[in-house]
Amino acid sequence: MTRKPGVLIPFKNRLEVDDCLPEWKRLEDQVDLIKYEITTKENFKVALAQSNVECLWITEDLFNHLGSPAEFYDDFSPSLKLVAVPWVGTDFLDGPRLKREKGIVVCNIGPNAASNVGELALFLTLSCFRMTSFFEHCFRFVHRGQPGLCAEYVGGKKHALTVSNITNGENNYPFPEKFTCEQDQVVDLSKNYTIAGKTIASPNGKTALILGFGYIGQSIGKKLCYGLDMKIQYFKRSGPVSSEILGYPATYCSTLEDPKTWATPDLIVLALPGHESTQNIINAKTLSMCKDQVRIVNVGRGSCVDEDALLQALESGKVASVGLDVFKNEGTKVDERFFDRWDVTLLPHIGSTVSDMIGRQTLVTLQNIEDVLVKNGRGLYPCN
Numbered sequence: 001m002t003r004k005p006g007v008l009i010p011f012k013n014r015l016e017v018d019d020c021l022p023e024w025k026r027l028e029d030q031v032d033l034i035k036y037e038i039t040t041k042e043n044f045k046v047a048l049a050q051s052n053v054e055c056l057w058i059t060e061d062l063f064n065h066l067g068s069p070a071e072f073y074d075d076f077s078p079s080l081k082l083v084a085v086p087w088v089g090t091d092f093l094d095g096p097r098l099k100r101e102k103g104i105v106v107c108n109i110g111p112n113a114a115s116n117v118g119e120l121a122l123f124l125t126l127s128c129f130r131m132t133s134f135f136e137h138c139f140r141f142v143h144r145g146q147p148g149l150c151a152e153y154v155g156g157k158k159h160a161l162t163v164s165n166i167t168n169g170e171n172n173y174p175f176p177e178k179f180t181c182e183q184d185q186v187v188d189l190s191k192n193y194t195i196a197g198k199t200i201a202s203p204n205g206k207t208a209l210i211l212g213f214g215y216i217g218q219s220i221g222k223k224l225c226y227g228l229d230m231k232i233q234y235f236k237r238s239g240p241v242s243s244e245i246l247g248y249p250a251t252y253c254s255t256l257e258d259p260k261t262w263a264t265p266d267l268i269v270l271a272l273p274g275h276e277s278t279q280n281i282i283n284a285k286t287l288s289m290c291k292d293q294v295r296i297v298n299v300g301r302g303s304c305v306d307e308d309a310l311l312q313a314l315e316s317g318k319v320a321s322v323g324l325d326v327f328k329n330e331g332t333k334v335d336e337r338f339f340d341r342w343d344v345t346l347l348p349h350i351g352s353t354v355s356d357m358i359g360r361q362t363l364v365t366l367q368n369i370e371d372v373l374v375k376n377g378r379g380l381y382p383c384n
């Protein structure tokens, strides 16, 4: 009897596959889906080198307990044909090198998380324009249920946005009473509907520039267009996408070199992969070309933003507000200065954190595996 091709699925505390799916049972007839319990790095290296599996199924437990799979390149057995990534970002792997040196295909889940990441971009956009992060801090931690008191902050120009040294001593939450507007100042709300001088606005009718116009970027465009009535612009290296494919009106910008590309949008949304070509695409120079009080949302990768430049622009008011799901140094420590700001909405990289995602990830990963190991294809969503 011929040996079935093997798939190594590392786990320790969490099982990140849905093995009740009918597709799992069906593929088990043709492929050996091996749940491998993680112990030590050394044991994993031995398993990789000696198990003669054809596929490594990447899991978060692998990252959490043994580090990046990139550390194990040299231990991949010659039988390995596929690295199956059950999410989207594959920037932790050197895909071209795996293909060149070992003929290994890297697959991900293609468009299957795009709508969920798009939902969060929509949320972050709303938060940026309506300054919901500011109001939530006031409401939740200080006034404990008196909305009218939160509204008193509207119009003030004196709210210190950096609060790192101001805590109430008990629970370390910022203490807005310390920086309300001056008591005897009368605020003309018709001219100052602001928080700390930053406008509280509606996204309706405003222009969004989307950088990274792949599956996620295109889904974001649809949601911003139809959900928030925004005008959509996008830059795409490979040229424009037809409006029939997109299903909504969007203006193509042919270059990021033209200052006009940066000067028009009220919002810039990043849905870019981590790569040397996208490193610090938002930086002091590109920010200086933007409209005053521009807003920035990033759901792609933290590496695309020069965080020092962004924080400086928030401080100066050049950037009104920011919504971030991703950060530089996510694996170690997110820059603390973000936590101290009212004008930043923070999320802990939860673009595709929904409970049916494990089932969807499993299904698409099984399809990639079947295509490569059983049908000799390149997978449904090859990335290298």
Ligand SMILES: NC(=O)c1ccc[n+]([C@@H]2O[C@H](COP(=O)([O-])OP(=O)(O)OC[C@H]3O[C@@H](n4cnc5c(N)ncnc54)[C@H](O)[C@@H]3O)[C@@H](O)[C@H]2O)c1
Pocket (backbone or CB within 6 Å): 088, 089, 090, 110, 111, 113, 114, 117, 211, 212, 213, 214, 215, 216, 217, 235, 236, 237, 238, 271, 272, 273, 274, 275, 277, 278, 299, 300, 301, 325, 326, 349, 350, 351, 352
């Ligand atoms: N926040 C989250 O939880 C979450 C979840 C999934 C994916 N992501 C990130 O979103 C990224 C995009 O995902 P996707 O499914 O849309 O990928 P995709 O491959 O469909 O789209 C990426 C787009 O970026 C473009 N691009 C790449 N380099 C560029 C550059 N230098 N300048 C301009 N455009 C460039 C590509 O041409 C492509 O159009 C992923 O790589 C991942 O890093 C984040």
